[in-house]
Amino acid sequence: xxxVGILGYGNLGRGVEAAVxxxxxxxxxxxxxxxxxxxxxxxxxxxxxxxxxALEAGEDIDVLVICGGSAxxxxxxxxKYAKLYSVVDSFDTHARIPEHFANVxxxxxxxxxxxxxxCGWDPGMFSIARLYAEAILxxxxxxxxxxxxxxxxxSDAIRRIEGVLDxxxxxxxxxxxxxxxxxxxxxxxxxRQKHTRECFVAAAEGAxxxxxxxxxxxxxxxxxxxxxxxxxxxxxxxxRDHSGLPHGGSVISAGTxxxxxxxxxxxxxxxxxxxxxxxxxxLTAFARAIAKRAQKGISGAFTVFDIAPxxxxxxxxxxxxxxxx
Amino acid sequence: xxxVGILGYGNLGRGVEAAVxxxxxxxxxxxxxxxxxxxxxxxxxxxxxxxxxALEAGEDIDVLVICGGSAxxxxxxxxKYAKLYSVVDSFDTHARIPEHFANVxxxxxxxxxxxxxxCGWDPGMFSIARLYAEAILxxxxxxxxxxxxxxxxxSDAIRRIEGVLDxxxxxxxxxxxxxxxxxxxxxxxxxRQKHTRECFVAAAEGAxxxxxxxxxxxxxxxxxxxxxxxxxxxxxxxxRDHSGLPHGGSVISAGTxxxxxxxxxxxxxxxxxxxxxxxxxxLTAFARAIAKRAQKGISGAFTVFDIAPxxxxxxxxxxxxxxxx
Numbered sequence: 252x253x254x255v256g257i258l259g260y261g262n263l264g265r266g267v268e269a270a271v272x273x274x275x276x277x278x279x280x281x282x283x284x285x286x287x288x289x290x291x292x293x294x295x296x297x298x299x300x301x302x303x304x305a306l307e308a309g310e311d312i313d314v315l316v317i318c319g320g321s322a323x324x325x326x327x328x329x330x331k332y333a334k335l336y337s338v339v340d341s342f343d344t345h346a347r348i349p350e351h352f353a354n355v356x357x358x359x360x361x362x363x364x365x366x367x368x369x370c371g372w373d374p375g376m377f378s379i380a381r382l383y384a385e386a387i388l389x390x391x392x393x394x395x396x397x398x399x400x401x402x403x404x405x406s407d408a409i410r411r412i413e414g415v416l417d418x419x420x421x422x423x424x425x426x427x428x429x430x431x432x433x434x435x436x437x438x439x440x441x442x443r444q445k446h447t448r449e450c451f452v453a454a455a456e457g458a459x460x461x462x463x464x465x466x467x468x469x470x471x472x473x474x475x476x477x478x479x480x481x482x483x484x485x486x487x488x489x490x491r492d493h494s495g496l497p498h499g500g501s502v503i504s505a506g507t508x509x510x511x512x513x514x515x516x517x518x519x520x521x522x523x524x525x526x527x528x529x530x531x532x533x534l535t536a537f538a539r540a541i542a543k544r545a546q547k548g549i550s551g552a553f554t555v556f557d558i559a560p561x562x563x564x565x566x567x568x569x570x571x572x573x574x575x576x
Numbered sequence: 577x578x579x580v581g582i583l584g585y586g587n588l589g590r591g592v593e594a595a596v597x598x599x600x601x602x603x604x605x606x607x608x609x610x611x612x613x614x615x616x617x618x619x620x621x622x623x624x625x626x627x628x629x630a631l632e633a634g635e636d637i638d639v640l641v642i643c644g645g646s647a648x649x650x651x652x653x654x655x656k657y658a659k660l661y662s663v664v665d666s667f668d669t670h671a672r673i674p675e676h677f678a679n680v681x682x683x684x685x686x687x688x689x690x691x692x693x694x695c696g697w698d699p700g701m702f703s704i705a706r707l708y709a710e711a712i713l714x715x716x717x718x719x720x721x722x723x724x725x726x727x728x729x730x731s732d733a734i735r736r737i738e739g740v741l742d743x744x745x746x747x748x749x750x751x752x753x754x755x756x757x758x759x760x761x762x763x764x765x766x767x768r769q770k771h772t773r774e775c776f777v778a779a780a781e782g783a784x785x786x787x788x789x790x791x792x793x794x795x796x797x798x799x800x801x802x803x804x805x806x807x808x809x810x811x812x813x814x815x816r817d818h819s820g821l822p823h824g825g826s827v828i829s830a831g832t833x834x835x836x837x838x839x840x841x842x843x844x845x846x847x848x849x850x851x852x853x854x855x856x857x858x859l860t861a862f863a864r865a866i867a868k869r870a871q872k873g874i875s876g877a878f879t880v881f882d883i884a885p886x887x888x889x890x891x892x893x894x895x896x897x898x899x900x901x
Contacts, residue, residue, distance in 0.1 A: 382885045517845075528838050529838075557884050560704055572881075
């Protein structure tokens with residue numbers, strides 16, 4: 252059995268917990284938290300919740316899944332714990348991946364552990380889809396569409412506006428853009444032409460809704476480059492209609508082969524009821540692969556590109572060839 | 577440069593030739609044929625065509641892509657040549673894969689070479705899609721749909737009927753079945769409910785079309801279990817409208833996570849203008865991986881499950897993490 256530790260018990264940590272519970276070859280050893288352990292109630296029976304500081308002492312786990320934020324948590328936590336354990340994270344700040352990889356690689360090698368960074372669905376499964384397409388159709392045009400789904404970063408940005416009680420932001424691919432890409436047209440698309448943003452906002456009584464709406468649609472980086480729609484709803488409606496965290500999207504690649512330029516379109520798409528549970532399931536599959544590598548004495552940092560599909564499952568080569576090939 | 581040999585210069589061999597021509601790190605060393613070499617004109621300049629027998633002598637190639645049929649060619653050829661070279665084949669008789677794998681594995685290990693079997697899009701990329709889905713959503717329901725596209729086996733079966741000059745058979749997924757599977761309904765579907773078959777037949781003058789149609793729709797294994805439509809057309813129409821070999825399909829997996837059974841749908845789909853050129857492109861990417869493994873002294877048989885995405889391309893880890901993750 253692969254003994255899994257989870258650091259951080261938010262939505263993603265609970266997603267990993269649920270995936271580990273379904274894995275016949277893995278067990279949850281402990282959850283580690285920076286909050287007060289006694290305030291946390293796990294869904295899995297008979298598993299201890301410990302303070303994060305317990306990890307310094309050398310816990311009996313095979314792999315630690317670090318469920319922290321990419322902005323400040325993971326750049327510090329993943330290298331720190333990669334010295335002590337084999338680890339998996341979901342670092343998703345694309346521009347800072349090379350730096351994060353180098354830091355984690357150094358720490359993992361120093362500690363003799365295996366580490367997986369930037370795991371999930373994007374970066375993660377979508378990255379794999381982009382790379383397979385490039386391998387088969389070199390130079391192909393690859394488009395990534397996200398949604399329809401809740402962007403937690405954009406929802407948080409709206410919540411920081413004065414007078415906003417709660418907010419949910421849905422990222423939505425533009426149907427005509429999707430259609431042109433699927434048809435292999437390889438269109439040039441601006442940010443605005445690819446996605447729209449739809450916001451549901453519960454405002455405080457007496458708040459200036461016109462000002463809130465203007466602040467949202469003009470917010471640089473988050474909304475200014477998009478066509479954004481704002482709907483004001485009640486807290487009751489928010490709770491009733493927008494409590495889930497659905498997401499998804501598509502990676503679509505179009506390229507040509509041969510003398511006559513035969514055209515090919517490859518699409519990998521996800522439609523997810525629960526973004527954190529799906530992401531947790533991806534992290535868990537790669538945690539299995541990392542635990543296997545660590546057991547073989549392989550150390551250093553890896554990404555989803557470095558792991559063969561067979562490493563992700565507990566099935567033997569014979570079983571895979573007989574049932575999945 | 578990876579020196580590639582191609583054995584067999586039919587549609588698939590030409591597809592591999594086209595893909596190798598696009599690969600910056602690979603070159604076509606020679607084409608080998610069981611036909612008369614002087615009758616074959618390659619599309620690549622200054623590459624020799626040699627009799628297949630030349631392979632016995634030890635040719636200067638890094639990997640041999642074997643473009644033969646699965647029924648009789650590959651079970652014999654792949655083990656034979658795996659003793660002498662690193663090889664790639666597209667063996668696609670699903671039921672006989674375990675036996676073929678064992679034969680090729682033994683031969684490759686005896687010769688100290690690396691071998692890839694059952695490469696292409698199904699088995700191949702579709703197999704990868706099935707396995708990734710199972711790794712993320714253990715126990716998920718996975719459906720494979722083929723088409724709309726030309727099935728060469730079914731077209732050949734029609735051509736063997738008396739009075740048929742030429743035939744083209746299109747395999748078509750049933751739209752309502754696709755829809756239900758995409759909606760995550762996990763329906764039970766019979767063979768007939770998943771695909772229909774559409775046949776275009778050019779008959780000899782005076783041939784009994786009613787008999788031909790009856791022989792097609794009642795043919796066991798090929799057509800009897802499907803709703804089949806037969807259209808009689810002229811040889812001119814056949815040439816004008818049905819000379820391509822388009823294909824494609826979808827692997828759709830639906831599974832749940834968590835306590836509340838959140839539902840997730842993963843789809844990998846292909847829309848291909850030229851089945852043999854796309855398949856040749858997949859074989860070429862995996863030939864690169866096999867050549868790299870051979871160079872590292874790794875021997876034995878592998879499938880697409882054993883190869884990490886990064887092995888398929890000539891880009892460095894740094895480049896991959898910066899541009900594809």
